[in-house]
Amino acid sequence: MKKHIYPFIPALLIAILFTGCDNDVNLYADYKEIPVVYGLLDFQNDTIWLKVTKAFSGPGNALEFAQNPDSSNYSSKLEVTLTGRKNGNNLPVITFDTITIHNKNAGDSIFYYPDQLMYYSTAKLDQEAEYTLNVKLNDKDITAKTKIVNNFHISYPVRTISFTSDKEIKWNSAINGKRYEVDMIFHYKELLPGTSDTLYKSISWHLGMKHSISTSGYENMAIGYSGENFYKLLENKLEKILNVERWTGNIDVYVACASQELDTYIEINNGSTGLLQEIPVFTNINGGVGLFASRHTVHQSVPMTVTSERKLVEDYDLGFKFKQ
Numbered sequence: 001m002k003k004h005i006y007p008f009i010p011a012l013l014i015a016i017l018f019t020g021c022d023n024d025v026n027l028y029a030d031y032k033e034i035p036v037v038y039g040l041l042d043f044q045n046d047t048i049w050l051k052v053t054k055a056f057s058g059p060g061n062a063l064e065f066a067q068n069p070d071s072s073n074y075s076s077k078l079e080v081t082l083t084g085r086k087n088g089n090n091l092p093v094i095t096f097d098t099i100t101i102h103n104k105n106a107g108d109s110i111f112y113y114p115d116q117l118m119y120y121s122t123a124k125l126d127q128e129a130e131y132t133l134n135v136k137l138n139d140k141d142i143t144a145k146t147k148i149v150n151n152f153h154i155s156y157p158v159r160t161i162s163f164t165s166d167k168e169i170k171w172n173s174a175i176n177g178k179r180y181e182v183d184m185i186f187h188y189k190e191l192l193p194g195t196s197d198t199l200y201k202s203i204s205w206h207l208g209m210k211h212s213i214s215t216s217g218y219e220n221m222a223i224g225y226s227g228e229n230f231y232k233l234l235e236n237k238l239e240k241i242l243n244v245e246r247w248t249g250n251i252d253v254y255v256a257c258a259s260q261e262l263d264t265y266i267e268i269n270n271g272s273t274g275l276l277q278e279i280p281v282f283t284n285i286n287g288g289v290g291l292f293a294s295r296h297t298v299h300q301s302v303p304m305t306v307t308s309e310r311k312l313v314e315d316y317d318l319g320f321k322f323k324q
Contacts, residue, residue: 035288043127050119079136084129144292150175163227175217179263182207187249244319261293
Protein backbone atom coordinates (compact mmCIF):
# COMPACT_ATOMS: atom_id res chain seq x y z
CA MET A 1 0.00 0.00 0.00
CA LYS A 2 1.29 3.46 -0.84
CA LYS A 3 2.63 5.41 2.12
CA HIS A 4 2.48 9.20 2.45
CA ILE A 5 4.46 11.60 4.62
CA TYR A 6 2.57 14.66 5.78
CA PRO A 7 4.54 17.61 7.17
CA PHE A 8 2.76 19.77 9.71
CA ILE A 9 2.85 23.29 8.19
CA PRO A 10 0.85 25.94 10.08
CA ALA A 11 -1.27 27.94 7.65
CA LEU A 12 -1.02 31.08 9.76
CA LEU A 13 2.77 31.20 9.58
CA ILE A 14 2.75 30.58 5.83
CA ALA A 15 0.35 33.44 5.25
CA ILE A 16 2.38 35.98 7.13
CA LEU A 17 4.83 37.95 7.01
CA PHE A 18 10.92 33.56 6.74
CA THR A 19 18.55 33.52 4.51
CA GLY A 20 19.77 30.68 6.18
CA CYS A 21 20.47 27.12 5.11
CA ASP A 22 19.02 26.44 1.68
CA ASN A 23 18.38 22.72 2.13
CA ASP A 24 16.52 20.58 -0.38
CA VAL A 25 14.26 18.29 1.63
CA ASN A 26 12.60 15.26 0.11
CA LEU A 27 9.39 14.94 2.08
CA TYR A 28 8.34 11.89 0.09
CA ALA A 29 11.32 9.65 0.76
CA ASP A 30 11.08 6.48 2.86
CA TYR A 31 9.65 7.49 6.20
CA LYS A 32 11.77 8.71 9.04
CA GLU A 33 10.79 11.16 11.74
CA ILE A 34 11.20 14.74 10.48
CA PRO A 35 11.03 17.56 13.06
CA VAL A 36 9.12 20.61 11.85
CA VAL A 37 9.85 23.97 13.53
CA TYR A 38 8.31 27.40 12.98
CA GLY A 39 9.07 30.61 14.86
CA LEU A 40 8.99 34.35 14.16
CA LEU A 41 10.76 36.63 16.65
CA ASP A 42 9.70 40.23 17.26
CA PHE A 43 11.56 42.02 20.05
CA GLN A 44 8.48 44.10 20.95
CA ASN A 45 6.13 41.16 21.49
CA ASP A 46 5.36 40.26 25.10
CA THR A 47 5.35 36.53 24.28
CA ILE A 48 7.62 34.41 22.07
CA TRP A 49 5.74 31.60 20.28
CA LEU A 50 7.23 28.49 18.66
CA LYS A 51 5.61 25.56 16.92
CA VAL A 52 7.55 22.28 17.23
CA THR A 53 5.88 19.28 15.57
CA LYS A 54 6.83 16.38 13.32
CA ALA A 55 6.02 14.94 9.93
CA PHE A 56 3.79 11.87 10.00
CA SER A 57 3.38 8.85 7.81
CA GLY A 58 0.76 6.29 6.96
CA PRO A 59 -1.58 4.91 4.32
CA GLY A 60 -4.95 6.46 3.62
CA ASN A 61 -6.50 9.87 4.15
CA ALA A 62 -4.21 12.66 5.41
CA LEU A 63 -7.16 14.52 6.93
CA GLU A 64 -7.93 11.58 9.19
CA PHE A 65 -4.32 11.36 10.36
CA ALA A 66 -4.24 15.11 11.03
CA GLN A 67 -7.05 14.86 13.56
CA ASN A 68 -4.98 12.46 15.67
CA PRO A 69 -2.67 14.61 17.87
CA ASP A 70 -0.06 11.82 17.98
CA SER A 71 0.42 12.21 14.23
CA SER A 72 2.02 15.63 14.55
CA ASN A 73 2.79 16.19 18.26
CA TYR A 74 5.63 14.60 20.18
CA SER A 75 4.50 12.37 23.03
CA SER A 76 6.32 14.38 25.70
CA LYS A 77 7.47 17.95 26.25
CA LEU A 78 10.76 18.71 24.49
CA GLU A 79 13.59 20.83 25.86
CA VAL A 80 13.43 24.02 23.80
CA THR A 81 15.82 26.90 24.49
CA LEU A 82 16.85 30.19 22.93
CA THR A 83 20.31 31.69 23.43
CA GLY A 84 21.16 35.24 22.47
CA ARG A 85 24.66 36.43 21.65
CA LYS A 86 25.58 40.12 21.77
CA ASN A 87 28.99 41.78 21.47
CA GLY A 88 30.67 38.39 21.72
CA ASN A 89 28.89 37.42 24.94
CA ASN A 90 26.05 34.95 25.53
CA LEU A 91 22.87 36.32 27.08
CA PRO A 92 20.88 34.35 29.68
CA VAL A 93 19.31 31.22 28.18
CA ILE A 94 15.55 31.42 27.56
CA THR A 95 13.73 28.15 28.32
CA PHE A 96 10.31 27.53 26.78
CA ASP A 97 7.24 26.13 28.45
CA THR A 98 4.21 24.59 26.69
CA ILE A 99 0.56 25.50 26.45
CA THR A 100 -2.29 23.80 24.64
CA ILE A 101 -4.74 26.05 22.82
CA HIS A 102 -8.21 24.53 22.88
CA ASN A 103 -11.48 25.01 21.06
CA LYS A 104 -10.11 25.89 17.66
CA ASN A 105 -12.80 26.21 15.05
CA ALA A 106 -12.87 23.27 12.65
CA GLY A 107 -12.31 25.52 9.65
CA ASP A 108 -9.26 27.32 11.01
CA SER A 109 -6.81 24.59 10.06
CA ILE A 110 -7.29 20.85 9.90
CA PHE A 111 -3.83 20.39 11.37
CA TYR A 112 -4.70 22.47 14.45
CA TYR A 113 -8.11 20.99 15.10
CA PRO A 114 -9.28 20.73 17.82
CA ASP A 115 -6.17 21.53 19.94
CA GLN A 116 -2.66 22.75 19.27
CA LEU A 117 0.45 22.52 21.42
CA MET A 118 2.61 25.65 21.45
CA TYR A 119 5.98 26.44 23.05
CA TYR A 120 6.17 29.90 24.58
CA SER A 121 8.20 32.26 26.75
CA THR A 122 7.52 35.73 28.15
CA ALA A 123 11.24 36.60 28.22
CA LYS A 124 12.26 39.90 26.62
CA LEU A 125 14.35 39.77 23.45
CA ASP A 126 17.30 42.08 22.75
CA GLN A 127 17.07 43.58 19.26
CA GLU A 128 20.87 43.81 19.03
CA ALA A 129 21.43 40.09 19.62
CA GLU A 130 21.57 37.07 17.31
CA TYR A 131 19.51 34.16 18.64
CA THR A 132 20.15 30.44 18.37
CA LEU A 133 17.23 28.06 18.81
CA ASN A 134 17.93 24.58 20.18
CA VAL A 135 15.43 21.74 20.37
CA LYS A 136 16.64 18.53 22.06
CA LEU A 137 15.06 15.45 20.49
CA ASN A 138 16.37 12.27 22.09
CA ASP A 139 20.11 12.39 21.34
CA LYS A 140 19.71 14.90 18.52
CA ASP A 141 19.88 18.72 18.55
CA ILE A 142 17.64 20.65 16.14
CA THR A 143 19.09 24.15 15.69
CA ALA A 144 18.48 27.41 13.83
CA LYS A 145 19.74 31.00 13.98
CA THR A 146 18.28 34.42 13.25
CA LYS A 147 19.21 38.04 13.76
CA ILE A 148 16.50 40.34 15.11
CA VAL A 149 14.86 42.95 12.89
CA ASN A 150 15.54 46.23 14.70
CA ASN A 151 13.14 49.07 15.32
CA PHE A 152 12.70 51.68 12.58
CA HIS A 153 10.61 54.79 12.04
CA ILE A 154 8.06 56.18 9.60
CA SER A 155 9.11 59.65 8.40
CA TYR A 156 5.87 60.39 6.49
CA PRO A 157 3.13 60.83 7.58
CA VAL A 158 3.97 62.45 10.90
CA ARG A 159 1.17 64.80 12.05
CA THR A 160 -1.35 64.59 9.18
CA ILE A 161 -1.74 62.73 5.90
CA SER A 162 -2.82 64.27 2.60
CA PHE A 163 -4.93 62.82 -0.22
CA THR A 164 -5.30 65.93 -2.38
CA SER A 165 -2.28 64.89 -4.47
CA ASP A 166 0.00 61.90 -4.97
CA LYS A 167 2.24 61.26 -1.98
CA GLU A 168 4.63 58.66 -0.55
CA ILE A 169 4.78 56.71 2.68
CA LYS A 170 8.41 57.12 3.77
CA TRP A 171 10.58 55.27 6.27
CA ASN A 172 14.19 54.33 7.02
CA SER A 173 15.04 50.65 6.62
CA ALA A 174 15.67 48.51 9.68
CA ILE A 175 18.90 46.78 10.63
CA ASN A 176 18.46 43.09 9.64
CA GLY A 177 15.32 43.94 7.63
CA LYS A 178 14.86 43.08 3.95
CA ARG A 179 11.17 43.00 2.94
CA TYR A 180 8.69 45.79 3.67
CA GLU A 181 4.93 45.72 3.17
CA VAL A 182 2.83 48.86 3.60
CA ASP A 183 -0.84 49.04 4.52
CA MET A 184 -3.20 51.87 5.32
CA ILE A 185 -6.42 51.65 7.35
CA PHE A 186 -9.03 54.42 7.09
CA HIS A 187 -11.22 54.66 10.19
CA TYR A 188 -14.63 56.34 10.16
CA LYS A 189 -17.85 56.61 12.17
CA GLU A 190 -21.24 55.87 10.67
CA LEU A 191 -24.76 56.71 11.83
CA LEU A 192 -27.52 54.96 9.91
CA PRO A 193 -30.83 56.77 9.38
CA GLY A 194 -33.40 56.00 12.06
CA THR A 195 -30.81 54.77 14.57
CA SER A 196 -29.04 56.34 17.53
CA ASP A 197 -25.98 54.07 17.76
CA THR A 198 -22.79 55.22 16.06
CA LEU A 199 -20.85 52.43 14.37
CA TYR A 200 -17.05 52.42 14.19
CA LYS A 201 -15.80 51.02 10.89
CA SER A 202 -12.63 50.85 8.79
CA ILE A 203 -11.38 50.22 5.26
CA SER A 204 -7.99 48.66 4.50
CA TRP A 205 -5.73 49.58 1.58
CA HIS A 206 -2.61 47.54 0.72
CA LEU A 207 -0.04 49.84 -0.91
CA GLY A 208 2.59 47.28 -1.92
CA MET A 209 5.96 45.77 -1.08
CA LYS A 210 9.58 46.96 -1.34
CA HIS A 211 12.96 45.31 -0.75
CA SER A 212 15.86 47.19 0.80
CA ILE A 213 19.21 47.03 -1.01
CA SER A 214 20.89 45.50 2.04
CA THR A 215 20.07 44.51 5.60
CA SER A 216 22.42 47.12 7.09
CA GLY A 217 19.59 49.56 7.77
CA TYR A 218 19.15 53.34 7.44
CA GLU A 219 18.16 53.34 3.75
CA ASN A 220 15.60 55.97 2.72
CA MET A 221 12.61 53.99 1.44
CA ALA A 222 9.18 54.93 0.12
CA ILE A 223 6.03 53.56 -1.48
CA GLY A 224 3.83 56.00 -3.38
CA TYR A 225 0.06 56.28 -3.27
CA SER A 226 -2.47 58.16 -5.36
CA GLY A 227 -4.82 60.54 -3.61
CA GLU A 228 -7.38 60.04 -6.37
CA ASN A 229 -7.20 56.26 -5.89
CA PHE A 230 -7.88 56.72 -2.18
CA TYR A 231 -11.18 58.44 -2.88
CA LYS A 232 -12.02 55.84 -5.53
CA LEU A 233 -11.38 53.12 -2.94
CA LEU A 234 -13.89 54.74 -0.60
CA GLU A 235 -16.43 55.03 -3.39
CA ASN A 236 -16.04 51.33 -4.19
CA LYS A 237 -16.07 50.11 -0.59
CA LEU A 238 -18.69 52.35 1.00
CA GLU A 239 -22.34 51.53 0.49
CA LYS A 240 -24.39 54.51 -0.68
CA ILE A 241 -27.17 54.82 1.88
CA LEU A 242 -29.75 57.60 1.73
CA ASN A 243 -29.39 60.05 4.65
CA VAL A 244 -26.47 58.18 6.21
CA GLU A 245 -24.06 60.30 8.25
CA ARG A 246 -20.35 59.58 8.37
CA TRP A 247 -17.31 61.24 9.96
CA THR A 248 -13.64 60.66 9.24
CA GLY A 249 -11.33 59.18 11.85
CA ASN A 250 -7.59 58.64 11.89
CA ILE A 251 -5.57 56.93 9.20
CA ASP A 252 -3.39 54.09 10.49
CA VAL A 253 -0.23 53.46 8.46
CA TYR A 254 1.58 50.14 9.00
CA VAL A 255 5.00 49.20 7.65
CA ALA A 256 5.77 45.52 8.29
CA CYS A 257 9.37 44.35 7.94
CA ALA A 258 10.63 40.79 7.43
CA SER A 259 14.14 39.45 7.85
CA GLN A 260 16.10 37.98 4.92
CA GLU A 261 15.06 34.44 5.92
CA LEU A 262 11.38 35.29 6.03
CA ASP A 263 11.58 37.11 2.71
CA THR A 264 13.26 34.12 1.05
CA TYR A 265 10.61 31.81 2.47
CA ILE A 266 7.77 34.00 1.17
CA GLU A 267 9.36 34.44 -2.27
CA ILE A 268 9.84 30.71 -2.73
CA ASN A 269 6.35 29.79 -1.56
CA ASN A 270 4.70 32.51 -3.66
CA GLY A 271 6.79 31.78 -6.76
CA SER A 272 5.13 30.38 -9.85
CA THR A 273 6.29 27.04 -11.22
CA GLY A 274 5.34 25.14 -14.32
CA LEU A 275 3.65 21.77 -14.36
CA LEU A 276 6.95 19.99 -14.94
CA GLN A 277 8.90 21.93 -12.32
CA GLU A 278 9.45 20.66 -8.80
CA ILE A 279 8.33 23.12 -6.14
CA PRO A 280 11.43 24.12 -4.13
CA VAL A 281 11.50 23.69 -0.37
CA PHE A 282 13.26 26.30 1.76
CA THR A 283 14.25 25.68 5.34
CA ASN A 284 16.83 27.15 7.71
CA ILE A 285 16.30 24.48 10.38
CA ASN A 286 19.36 22.26 10.89
CA GLY A 287 18.20 18.70 11.50
CA GLY A 288 14.60 19.38 10.47
CA VAL A 289 12.41 21.53 8.25
CA GLY A 290 10.59 24.80 8.77
CA LEU A 291 11.52 28.37 9.46
CA PHE A 292 13.09 30.44 12.24
CA ALA A 293 13.18 34.15 11.41
CA SER A 294 12.34 37.66 12.58
CA ARG A 295 9.90 40.45 11.76
CA HIS A 296 8.81 43.82 13.14
CA THR A 297 5.96 46.25 12.39
CA VAL A 298 5.84 49.99 12.99
CA HIS A 299 2.65 52.04 13.07
CA GLN A 300 1.67 55.69 12.70
CA SER A 301 -1.84 57.02 13.37
CA VAL A 302 -2.69 60.48 12.01
CA PRO A 303 -5.77 62.46 10.90
CA MET A 304 -6.42 63.58 7.34
CA THR A 305 -5.44 67.13 6.42
CA VAL A 306 -8.26 69.68 6.49
CA THR A 307 -8.18 70.00 2.68
CA SER A 308 -8.34 66.20 2.25
CA GLU A 309 -11.34 66.00 4.56
CA ARG A 310 -13.05 68.90 2.78
CA LYS A 311 -12.59 67.19 -0.57
CA LEU A 312 -14.22 64.03 0.78
CA VAL A 313 -17.15 65.94 2.29
CA GLU A 314 -17.81 68.31 -0.60
CA ASP A 315 -16.87 66.33 -3.72
CA TYR A 316 -18.18 62.85 -2.93
CA ASP A 317 -21.74 61.81 -2.18
CA LEU A 318 -20.86 59.38 0.60
CA GLY A 319 -22.57 61.07 3.55
CA PHE A 320 -19.42 62.47 5.19
CA LYS A 321 -19.90 65.48 7.43
CA PHE A 322 -17.47 67.94 8.99
CA LYS A 323 -16.63 67.02 12.58
CA GLN A 324 -18.17 69.36 15.16
